[in-house]
Amino acid sequence: MHIAEGYLPPVQAAAWFAVSTPFVIHGTRNLVHQVRGNPDAKLLLGASGAFTFVLSALKIPSVTGSCSHPTGVGLGAILFRAPVMSVLGTIVLLFQALLLAHGGLSTLGANVFSMAIVGPWVAYGVFVLVRRLGGGLGVSVFCAAALADLATYCVTSAQLALAFPDPDSGFVGALAKFGSIFALTQIPLAISEGLLTVLVVRLLTRVSPQELRRLGLLRRPATTGGVAA
Amino acid sequence: MLALDAAAYASPWRRRHPAEKALLALGLLGCALLLPPWPGAALVGVTAAVALLGPAALPPRLLARAARTPLLFILTGSVPMLVAVSGPTSVRWAPDGVATAGATAGRAAAALLCLLLFAATTPLADVLPRLHRIGVPTAVTEVAALIYRMLFLLLDSVHAVRQAQAARLGYRTWASTYRSLAGQAGAVFLRAFSLARRLEEGLALRGYTGSLAVRTEVRRPSAAFLATTVLLLAALVLATRMLVVTG
Incomplete structure (x- = not known):
């Protein structure tokens, strides 16, 4: 869910850039380190970014200055890890602004914080936590994708509530207004995205296990030290 | 191809240096955000629309298509500003709701036109x-x-x-x-x-060593275009101030 161009007051737009910058710098250092160690990683990262763009290109109009669609951040964070997603997500959001007029340049900082930082970190954290608690791959993927989606929309509601506090009840009232309107569309959407992500990961484990091993999502099969007769 | 990118490749401003278009579009965007929504954002919006449909020659139908969905978001997003809540069952019309919603929608619409001015004239391949x-x-x-x-x-x-x-x-x-x-x-x-x-x-x-450098066309930004842009931005700021002072 992107906040439209020019929608936030300039001071808040600048503040969200300041908040997002350290995370994007951390992700950039991570990416530069990966590329220095393995120049071929650049091609894989390019493919991953293009995949994320295409995943998040499906969208459904919503209220409150934004739009709803599968964010793709849950699947992206599970496959490519949260720090890398902060850079890939930023590039994808910039492309969405310039190629689709979706989101904007002045609101890029706010959109990066909700969609490229909070969403992927929640997804990755939930995925690791559920796996460590003994959850299966399907349950972990569902929880990660659905909660990342909800987290993204909660942060966007809070950003809009901070920008436009309610005249009577301030931030809390505005959060309730934006949050309740989002809830109508976002809770079903989060469940849908969770289910869809499970189906995608199941399909990929069947048809492309070697790529998932390359990304570290599946463990490499144990090698047997047999000796040819 | 995506419609805005295709329009950027077909634009008469395609050969202009990206810095020229960035100064114009981002300068107008800055004015839309920093000047009072009325009359500042209105003046900026009209200027961006004239530039888009005039010298940048974006077909009106394409402009309408590109702006339709974001404008719908902007308009519907202004609705919650019209009401105030003070409790679970206490909802009333916000006293300044229409003014706040109008100012926000006006500013965002003008900013959207500035974004489109850059996006519809500058292919990403020139920027990256x-x-x-x-x-x-x-x-x-x-x-x-x-x-x-x-x-x-x-x-x-x-x-x-x-x-x-x-x-x-x-x-x-x-x-x-x-x-x-x-x-x-x-x-x-x-x-x-x-x-x-x-x-x-x-x-x-092909002996890849880690660098994917591509040739970029060497072009110098036009001093005349940059000077005209600065004058235009200054004129917008002055006109807004004068209109605000004269009420």
């Missing part, structure tokens, strides 16, 4: 190789350039898969729709990794 000059690491600009090149191929794949699924009644029920969407995402994932692997092999055969 120049980003390292403003401090973006080369590794990031090269990854961005790869994403840009691959995403059109992947979007074509999505359309082809969708058409094939629709022809086989893949969207008839909820269950088949979910299966089809998962199939689309899976197909795109495989295509993306296949593209990366083939690029990897092709580059390795």
Whole structure:
């Protein structure tokens, strides 16, 4: 869910850039380190970014200055890890602004914080936590994708509530207004995205296990030290 | 191809230096955000629309198509500002709701036109190789350039898969729709990794050392265009101040 161009007051737009910058710098250092160690990683990262763009290109109009669609951040964070997603997500959001007029340049900082930082970190954290608690791959993927989606929309509601506090009840009232309107569309959407992500990961484990091993999502099969007769 | 990118390649301003268009569009965007919504944002919006439809020659139908969805978001997003809540059952019309909603919608609409002015005249392929000059690491600009090149191929794949699924009644029920969407995402994932692997092999055969530098056309920004832009921005600021003072 992107906040439209020019929608936030300039001071808040600048503040969200300041908040997002350290995370994007951390992700950039991570990416530069990966590329220095393995120049071929650049091609894989390019493919991953293009995949994320295409995943998040499906969208459904919503209220409150934004739009709803599968964010793709849950699947992206599970496959490519949260720090890398902060850079890939930023590039994808910039492309969405310039190629689709979706989101904007002045609101890029706010959109990066909700969609490229909070969403992927929640997804990755939930995925690791559920796996460590003994959850299966399907349950972990569902929880990660659905909660990342909800987290993204909660942060966007809070950003809009901070920008436009309610005249009577301030931030809390505005959060309730934006949050309740989002809830109508976002809770079903989060469940849908969770289910869809499970189906995608199941399909990929069947048809492309070697790529998932390359990304570290599946463990490499144990090698047997047999000796040819 | 995406409509805005195609328009950027067809624009009469296609050959202008990206810095010229960035100064104009981002300067207008800054004015839209920083000047009072009335009359500042209104003046900026009209200026951006005139530039888009006049010298930049964007077809009006394409402008309407590109702006339609974001404008719908802007307008519907202003609705919650019209009401005030003081409790679970206490909702009333906000006293300044219409003014706040109008100012926000006006500012956002003007800003959207400024964004479109840049997006519809400047292909991303012209911008990405120049980003390292403003401090973006080369590794990031090269990854961005790869994403840009691959995403059109992947979007074509999505359309082809969708058409094939629709022809086989893949969207008839909820269950088949979910299966089809998962199939689309899976197909795109495989295509993306296949593209990366083939690029990897092709580059390795050509002695790839880690650099994906591409030639960029050497152009100098036009001093006349830059000076006119600065004058235009100054005139907008002055006109807004005068209109505010005279009430």
